[in-house]
Amino acid sequence: MQAALYGDDGFFTRDRPADHFRTSVLASPLFAGALARFVERVDGALGQPAVFDLVDVGAGRGELLTALLVQLPAGLAERVRATAVEVAPRPAGLDPAVRWRPDLPAQVTGLLVATEWLDNVPLDVVETDEHGHLRKVLVDRSTGAETLGALADPADLFWTSRWWPGSGRIEVGASRDRAWADAVASVRRGVALCVDYGHVKAERPAFGTLTGFRAGRQVRPVPDGSCDVTAHVAMDSAAAATGVPHRMIRQRAALRSLGVDGARPPLGLARTDPAGYLRRLSRAGAAAELTDPAGLGGHWWLWHDVDLGERGTMLE
Numbered sequence: 167m168q169a170a171l172y173g174d175d176g177f178f179t180r181d182r183p184a185d186h187f188r189t190s191v192l193a194s195p196l197f198a199g200a201l202a203r204f205v206e207r208v209d210g211a212l213g214q215p216a217v218f219d220l221v222d223v224g225a226g227r228g229e230l231l232t233a234l235l236v237q238l239p240a241g242l243a244e245r246v247r248a249t250a251v252e253v254a255p256r257p258a259g260l261d262p263a264v265r266w267r268p269d270l271p272a273q274v275t276g277l278l279v280a281t282e283w284l285d286n287v288p289l290d291v292v293e294t295d296e297h298g299h300l301r302k303v304l305v306d307r308s309t310g311a312e313t314l315g316a317l318a319d320p321a322d323l324f325w326t327s328r329w330w331p332g333s334g335r336i337e338v339g340a341s342r343d344r345a346w347a348d349a350v351a352s353v354r355r356g357v358a359l360c361v362d363y364g365h366v367k368a369e370r371p372a373f374g375t376l377t378g379f380r381a382g383r384q385v386r387p388v389p390d391g392s393c394d395v396t397a398h399v400a401m402d403s404a405a406a407a408t409g410v411p412h413r414m415i416r417q418r419a420a421l422r423s424l425g426v427d428g429a430r431p432p433l434g435l436a437r438t439d440p441a442g443y444l445r446r447l448s449r450a451g452a453a454a455e456l457t458d459p460a461g462l463g464g465h466w467w468l469w470h471d472v473d474l475g476e477r478g479t480m481l482e
Contacts, residue, residue, distance in 0.1 A: 167288035170307070170389035172253050177391050178286070179254055191230045191281055197456055198233035200424035201279070205234065208277045208357045209242055211474050218245045219276035219356070223349055224283030225250035227257045231264050246276075274353045280346075281361040282465075284399045287345045291376055291397075292318045292326070294333040300326065303335075310388035329367060329403040335374040339400035343407035350408040350470050358408075359469040361417065364399035371398070401466045410470040418463035421456055 171177050191197055209218055222231050231248045238246065249265040256266040291303040293314060300318040305311070318326070318338075325340045350358040365371060375398040378387035387395045405412045457463040 167389050167395050170391045170395055171286060171288065173391065175391050177394055178252075180391070191226070191233070195233055195237075196426050197421075198230060199237050200421050200426050201230070202234055202237040203424045204359070205238060205277055206242060209245075211471075212275065212356060214242075214245070215275055216245060217247050217275065218242065219249065219271070219274045219278075220246050221249045221251060221271060221274055221276070221278040221352075223251045223270070223278065223280040224286065225252040227254070228252075228260045228264055228266075230279070230281060232261055235261060235263065270349060270352045272352065274356060276356045278349060278353050278356070278358045279361070280349060280359070282363070284342045284346060284360060284362050284404060285364070285396045286394070287342045289341045289397060290318075290322060290338045291335065291374060292322060292338060293335045298333065300333075300336070305387075305389055307388070307390050310386045325403075329400055330370050334372050336370075337374050337376060337397045337400075339403045342399055343404050346404040347407045347409075350410055350472070353470070353472045355473045357469055357471055357474075358410075359467065360399075360401075360404070361465055361467050362399045362401070363465050364401040366400075366402045370400075399466075401468055405468050405470075408470060410472060412468060412470045414466055414468045416459070416463065417465040417467055418457040418459050420467040421463070426456060 169176060172179060205218075205220065209215075212218070220231065220234065222228075225231060228250050231250055235243055235246065235248060247265070248261075248263055249267060249271055250260075251267060251270055253268050260266070292300040293303050295301050295314055300323065301314040302316055302318060302322075304313050304315040306313075321340060322338045325338055325343075326336050329339065330336045346360060365375075376387050376395070377397070378385040378393040378395050380393035385393050387393070389395055401414060405414060455462060
């Protein structure tokens with residue numbers, strides 16, 4: 167999975183993710199607008215520092231940072247130091263104000279955000295064999311055919327016993343836990359925010375979630391670099407791994423608290439201002455997609471306030 171996604175000829179190294187799947191960032195500028203309001207809240211909680219770090223982990227081709235820099239108020243935008251963390255080469259034409267690097271900055275004062283990043287952090291999958299033992303699932307890189315390999319490592323067994331007990335097919339989230347803990351540890355003051363699709367202990371999927379995406383279609387997750395290979399995130403495990411207090415709510419609730427509402431405009435507006443009605447109707451449709459509980463609205467927002475005292479940013 168590591169080679170298929172991030173190797174020299176890996177999916178994220180070679181391809182433009184927007185050509186293959188739809189994310190909240192790509193679905194509508196309303197998402198960036200809501201996140202811009204969240205940035206303003208973090209900035210206020212920090213006392214408006216001279217330099218506000220805005221770090222996007224798993225930045226794709228810089229789409230989110232590009233949108234945010236346009237939507238932030240001028241006084242804040244002038245203080246922002248925008249950094250994209252991404253293994254792919256810097257895309258041509260990206261705003262020169264956006265720094266591009268393959269690893270996390272050492273210190274962040276501001277907001278670190280990761281939208282649909284953890285689901286692409288490589289992980290092992292284990293499955294119960296006929297004797298009741300958990301074994302690693304091996305996948306043929308050319309055909310996608312699966313076989314059971316060696317017994318699960320002790321570290322994997324430790325993680326499953328705490329976070330995904332029982333038998334069946336289990337996606338071991340320890341690698342995601344370490345990745346998110348490292349990201350949160352880079353924040354000296356401010357907020358670390360993860361937005362992703364996932365599950366919690368009481369709702370683990372019995373048959374796992376590992377899948378692939380190519381050209382807008384769900385496909386078999388063959389780890390040959392030709393498609394995205396992704397699995398839902400054990401959000402509660404990732405949250406606990408940081409050792410930092412956290413809050414977690416669904417995207418539907420988060421976006422509504424930030425002013426994104428999918429309500430249709432009043433029909434009377436169509437008679438008095440037809441163009442305005444169509445604009446608001448289009449906006450309502452985009453908002454409905456972002457807040458649909460069966461789709462993007464079902465994503466989790468997990469955030470950690472770091473050294474903000476009583477001025478923490480809360481979404482209610």
